[in-house]
Amino acid sequence: xxxxxxxxxxxxxxxxxxxxxxxxxxxxxxxxxxxxxxxxxxxxxxxxxxxxxxxxxxxxxxxxxxxxxxxxxxxxxxxxxxxxxxxxxxxxxxxxxxxxxxxxxxxxxxxxxxxxxxxxxxxxxxxxxxxxxxxxxxxxxxxxxxxxxxxxxxxxxxxxxxxxxxxxxxxxxxxxxxxxxxxxxxxxxxxxxxxxxxxxxxxxxxxxxxxxxxxxxxxxxxxxxxxxxxxxxxxxxxxxxxxxxxxxxxxxxxxxxxxxxxxxxxxxxxxxxxxxxxxxxxxxxxxxxxxxxxxxxxxxxxxxxxxxxxxxxxxxxxxxxxxxxxxxxxxxxxxxxxxxxxxxxxxxxxxxxxxxxxxxxxxxxxxxxxxxxxxxxxxxxxxxxxxxxxxxxxxxxxxxxxxxxxxx
Numbered sequence: 296x297x298x299x300x301x302x303x304x305x306x307x308x309x310x311x312x313x314x315x316x317x318x319x320x321x322x323x324x325x326x327x328x329x330x331x332x333x334x335x336x337x338x339x340x341x342x343x344x345x346x347x348x349x350x351x352x353x354x355x356x357x358x359x360x361x362x363x364x365x366x367x368x369x370x371x372x373x374x375x376x377x378x379x380x381x382x383x384x385x386x387x388x389x390x391x392x393x394x395x396x397x398x399x400x401x402x403x404x405x406x407x408x409x410x411x412x413x414x415x416x417x418x419x420x421x422x423x424x425x426x427x428x429x430x431x432x433x434x435x436x437x438x439x440x441x442x443x444x445x446x447x448x449x450x451x452x453x454x455x456x457x458x459x460x461x462x463x464x465x466x467x468x469x470x471x472x473x474x475x476x477x478x479x480x481x482x483x484x485x486x487x488x489x490x491x492x493x494x495x496x497x498x499x500x501x502x503x504x505x506x507x508x509x510x511x512x513x514x515x516x517x518x519x520x521x522x523x524x525x526x527x528x529x530x531x532x533x534x535x536x537x538x539x540x541x542x543x544x545x546x547x548x549x550x551x552x553x554x555x556x557x558x559x560x561x562x563x564x565x566x567x568x569x570x571x572x573x574x575x576x577x578x579x580x581x582x583x584x585x586x587x588x589x590x591x592x593x594x595x596x597x598x599x600x601x602x603x604x605x606x607x608x609x610x611x612x613x614x615x616x617x618x619x620x621x622x623x624x625x626x627x628x629x630x631x632x633x634x635x636x637x638x639x640x641x642x643x644x645x646x647x648x649x650x651x652x653x654x655x656x657x658x659x660x661x662x663x664x665x666x667x668x669x670x671x672x673x674x675x676x677x678x679x680x681x682x683x684x685x686x687x688x689x690x691x692x693x694x695x696x697x698x699x700x701x702x703x
Contacts, residue, residue, distance in 0.1 A: 300436070300438075302435055302436050302437065302438045303435075303436055305435050305440070305442060305443055305450070306432060306435055306436070307443055311428050311669070311673035311674070312335075312336050312669075314673075315335055315336070315657075315667065315669065315673075316336075318657075318658075318661070319331065319333075319661065319667055322661055322662065329665045330665055331661075331665045331666070331667060332665065332666050332667070332688065332692050332693075332695060332696040332699075333667045333688070334623075334666060334667060334668055334684045334685050334686075334687075334688055334693070334696055335667040335668050335669045335683075335684075335685065336669070336685070337487070337549065337641070337642070337685045337687055338554050338687060339548070339549065339552045339554050339612075339616075339687050340687055340688055340689050341552055341612050341615060341616075342552070343551070343552050343553075343556070343596075344551065344552070344600075344605060344608035344609055344612065345604075345608065346599050346602060346604040346605045346608055347551065347596050347599045347600060347605055347608075349599070350595050350596050350598065350599035351592055351593075351595070351596045351599075353595070354591060354592035354595035354596070355592055357591075358591065358592065365591040367587055367588060368399075368587070368588030368589060368590070368591060368594065369588065370579065370582055370583040370586075370588065371395065371397065371398050371399065371579070371582070372397065372398065372399025372400075372560065372588065372589065372594060373399070373591070373594045374394065375594075375595075375598055376399055376594045376595075376597050376598050377394040377395070377397040377399060377560075378394045379598055379601045380394070380397050380545075380560060380601070381393055381394040381396075381397060383601045383606075384529075384530070384545070385530065385532065385562075388529060388530060388533060389533065390530050390532035390533060391532070391538065392532055392562055392564070395565075396562055396563060396564050396565060396575070397560050397561075397562055398560060398561045398562075398563065398578060398579070398582055399558070399559075399560045399588070399589055399594060399597075400558075400559050400560060400561060400582075400586065400589060401557040401558065401559065401589050401593075402546060402548060402557050402558065402559040403515065403517050403544040403545060403546035403548070403559040403561075404429055404546075404559075405559075406544050406559060406560075406561045407427075407429050407430060407433070407481075407513070407515055407544055408429050408432075408433035409433070409581070409585075410513060410542060410544075410561070410578070411433055411434055411437055411439065411479070412437070412581055413574060413577040413578055413581055414478070414479060414511075414569065415478075415570075416437065416438060416439060417439075418439060418478040418479050419452070419453075419454060419476075419477045419478045419479070420434050420439060420440075420453055420454065420477060420478070420479045420480075420481065421453075421454035421455075421456055421469060421477035421479070421480045421481065422453060422454070422455060422456065422481045422675075423456050423458045423466050423481070423482065423483065423486070423675075424449075424455040424456060424457050424458060424674075424675040424676060424677040424678070425458065425488055425489065425671055425674030425675040425677050425678030425681070426481070426483075426674055426675050427483055427487050427488070427515070427674070428673065428674065430481040430483075430513075431450065431453065431675075434453075435450060439452070440452045440453050441453075447676065448672070448675070448676035448679075449675075449676060454469060454475075454477045455675065455676075455677075456469070457677045458486070458489060458491065458677060459677055460633075460635070463491060464486065464489040464490075464491035464635060464636075464644070465491055465493050465497060466482075468500065468501065468504050469504075471507075471508070476508045476510065477510055478510055478511070478569075479510065479511055479513060480501070480505060480510055480511070480512045480513065481513045481515070482501065482512055482513070482514050482515070482531075483514075483515035483516075483517070484498070484514075484515075484516070484527075485518040485519070485521055485522060485527075485639045485640035486518075486636075486640065486642075487515075487517070487518065487640070487642060488642055488644060488669065488671065488674045488678065488683040489635060489636055489642070489644040489683075490635060490636015490637055490638070490639070490640035490641075490642040490643060490644050491635065491636060491640075491644075492522065492524070492527045492638075492639045492640070493527070493528075494526045494527060494528075495526055495527070495528045495533065495534070496526075498528055498531060498533075498534055499534045499535065502531065502534040502535070502536050502537050502540060502541065503536065505540035505541070506536050506539055506540045509569075509570070510540065511540060511541070511542065511567070511569055511574075512531065512537075512540055512541040512542070513541075513542050513544070514531040514541050514542065514543045514544065515544045516529070516530060516531070516543055516544065516545055517544065517545065517546040517548070517549060517550075517559075518549060518639075518640050518641065519545070519550075520549070520550040520609070520613050521549075521613060521616075521617060521639055521640050521641055522639045523617070523638060523639055524638070524639055527639055530543060531543055532562070532564075538564040538566045538567065539564075539566055539567060539568075540567070541564075541567070542561060542562065542563050542567065542574070543561070543562040544559065544560075544561050544562075545559060545560050545561075545562070546558075546559040547559060547597055547600065549641065549687075550600070550609060550613070551597075551600045551605075551609050551612070552612060553593075553596070553597075556593050556596060557589065557593065558589055558593050558594070558596070558597045561578070563575045563578050615690070616641045616686045616687055617637075617641065617686065618690070619641075619686035619687070619688060619690060619693045620636075620637035620638075620640075620641055620642075620643060620686035621637065622693060622694060622697060623637065623643045623684055623686060623693065623697055624636070624637035624638075624643050626697045626701060627643065627645055627697070627700070627701075630700075630701045632645050632646065632648075633645060633646035634646075637686065641685060641686040641687060642683055642684070642685055642686070643683070643684045643685075643686065644671070644681060644682075644683055645681065645682050645683075645684070646680065646681055646682075647671075647680050647681065647682050651680075652670075652672075652679070652680060653670035653671045653672050653673075653678070653679060653680055653681060653682050654670045654672065656668075656670070656682055657669075657670045657682070659703075660700065660703075663703055664696070664699035664700055664702075664703055665699070666696045666699055666700060668682050668683060668684045669682065669683040669684075669685075670682060671683060
């Protein structure tokens with residue numbers, strides 16, 4: 296008799312953004328004339344850069360000719376893309392990363408969820424709180440957590456690292472006692488959802504901690520293109536010793552607007568071990584077994600992002616979104632809101648008005664201002680009474696949404 300994976304029954308409700316989408320659809324059905332402005336899900340709105348579009352067209356034409364047709368992609372991704380990533384994203388930043396340590400995929404979300412498969416089922420995980428839900432949910436599905444404690448809003452067996460205003464939304468190091476040391480540490484900086492960053496000195500402390508205890512840091516750097524301050528590292532491999540303790544995830548989704556194209560990559564240094572076993576061969580085996588590679592035309596588009604023209608155009612798009620972030624951040628501050636983020640990340644993290652929970656604030660904005668944001672508790676218990684707005688909207692709609700919020 297077939298049986299289900301009962302770990303899935305421990306998951307709490309629907310995925311956060313699915314729940315938000317359902318609530319918005321129900322409201323839209325009830326009030327069909329409402330003009331809803333969405334500043335909730337971090338999806339981009341600006342079109343793909345012209346230089347990238349040209350590369351896509353050229354690659355499509357190649358697929359129509361027998362002499363340039365391509366079938367399955369190589370397991371790690373095409374060498375032309377991995378080499379330019381290694382050169383532009385890493386060696387230009389002083390990081391010792393080679394092309395064959397880069398695994399091209401269809402996005403960082405999948406890689407962040409799937410990476411846990413190469414680690415032991417009894418690995419203890421540590422996550423920031425609030426946190427991107429995928430880190431937690433993928434480990435729940437794998438049976439790496441206990442039951443959900445509804446009173447605490449947490450899963451048993453997980454090390455939650457509170458990130459609050461008092462800590463600058465950066466977690467404190469776990470303890471050094473054996474019972475306190477996690478095996479796997481998820482870090483995301485610039486952070487989703489708070490927009491916070493970790494400076495180079497602090498990140499080095501995390502690398503030192505991981506190397507001291509044999510932990511592995513799973514470093515989500517999906518928003519590195521939005522960094523504007525000089526002391527904020529773009530890669531964990533800028534830290535000494537990171538090759539021995541860290542895996543890094545990158546995404547083209549927010550950097551170059553590839554949310555509809557799907558492209559990302561994971562970096563696993565060949566030095567990296569867990570319990571004396573190399574991790575590179577394990578991820579290579581998993582990648583080759585369960586994945587057939589990002590399409591050739593998409594990888595050519597990714598390569599074009601690194602051309603002089605592509606980099607210039609992508610920087611212009613990032614600047615566009617960060618100007619949206621400035622408009623939201625400064626406007627809300629002037630209106631009396633307690634606001635964070637929006638300087639090195641496209642997210643604005645705000646305290647909800649006194650006496651109003653984050654989901655109450657969600658409903659309030661939706662019904663009174665027709666603006667959609669994201670309740671902070673959806674990212675973890677430390678996110679309660681906070682709210683996330685994204686800067687990925689259209690400029691005029693962003694201004695209109697801000698005006699609506701302030702008028703309330």
